């Protein structure tokens with residue numbers, strides 16, 4: 001409470017390392033400079049000793065005075081010193097530079113991750129406030145065709161069966177692949193029971209779960225709303241949200257959308273959940289792609305696209 005708080009160092013480890021290396025570098029260069037001066041003075045002295053004072057005047061090798069050898073050897077040592085300072089002990093070295101670069105890249109990646117997380121949180125808050133505004137304002141329900149981009153996606157048998165005991169009735173890998181490719185990156189709107197039929201949320205899609213329960217718990221990132229209208233309102237910035245079921249939600253949504261992506265399984269099944277009958281006076285078939293049975297597909301099926309007339 002009383003007394004001064006110890007000042008926290010504002011220099012981080014990397015900065016400190018940089019400063020220490022810079023100081024070491026200055027010392028190395030100072031020493032090299034001192035060596036150079038010493039070499040000059042020494043060389044002059046050697047010349048004076050030999051030529052002026054006549055010391056060792058007669059000591060020669062191959063006709064060359066000893067001081068020439070002494071100065072040459074010293075000069076070589078000086079060159080070696082220069083080489084050491086400018087090449088061998090080059091500032092921080094390549095490995096250090098690489099390490100710094102990696103650190104920098106790591107920091108940037110961390111920053112990007114943080115930004116992404118913040119963006120996702122912001123989207124969630126916005127979505128929640130959209131729900132709030134919908135609930136508290138007197139604005140009328142979403143009008144029938146303001147949600148024209150929303151598409152129903154469903155796999156239904158010839159008798160419109162779509163599920164039994166909260167699971168799908170068949171396994172058609174091509175259908176699952178198509179579902180994945182169409183819905184990836186988009187909002188997928190579903191009833192609480194369909195959501196619970198997944199072992200975990202599907203990757204790369206924004207889940208919007210409809211329930212009347214006020215305290216329904218979901219994993220992080222999943223949006224919960226209490227009506228189909230709110231689910232559609234929340235997905236309004238998505239160019240192509242999908243309504244993925246189940247029976248109760250399809251029943252309410254079929255009058256609100258303009259497009260149905262149907263996988264018609266050419267077989268009749270016992271079921272407890274059904275897709276509503278498609279009234280062809282209201283819906284026009286615009287695409288139909290038949291797939292026969294094969295080793296991995298036990299039933300014939302067709303991918304059919306319907307557009308509202």
Ligand SMILES: NC(=O)c1ccc[n+]([C@@H]2O[C@H](COP(=O)([O-])OP(=O)(O)OC[C@H]3O[C@@H](n4cnc5c(N)ncnc54)[C@H](OP(=O)(O)O)[C@@H]3O)[C@@H](O)[C@H]2O)c1
Pocket residue numbers: 153154155156161162163164165166167168190191192193194195197210211212213225226227228244245246247248249250252273
């Ligand atoms: N073949 C396919 O393409 C396909 C696709 C999806 C699902 N399915 C199958 O369909 C079956 C599930 O369908 P389902 O009809 O039983 O359930 P569902 O439609 O998935 O979910 C029903 C739940 O949604 C909530 N709900 C429905 N209308 C609501 C509204 N107006 N306002 C607020 N909440 C509302 C309620 O949750 P609360 O009870 O929590 O209030 C209700 O119990 C499963 O068998 C599944 O495998 C098949």
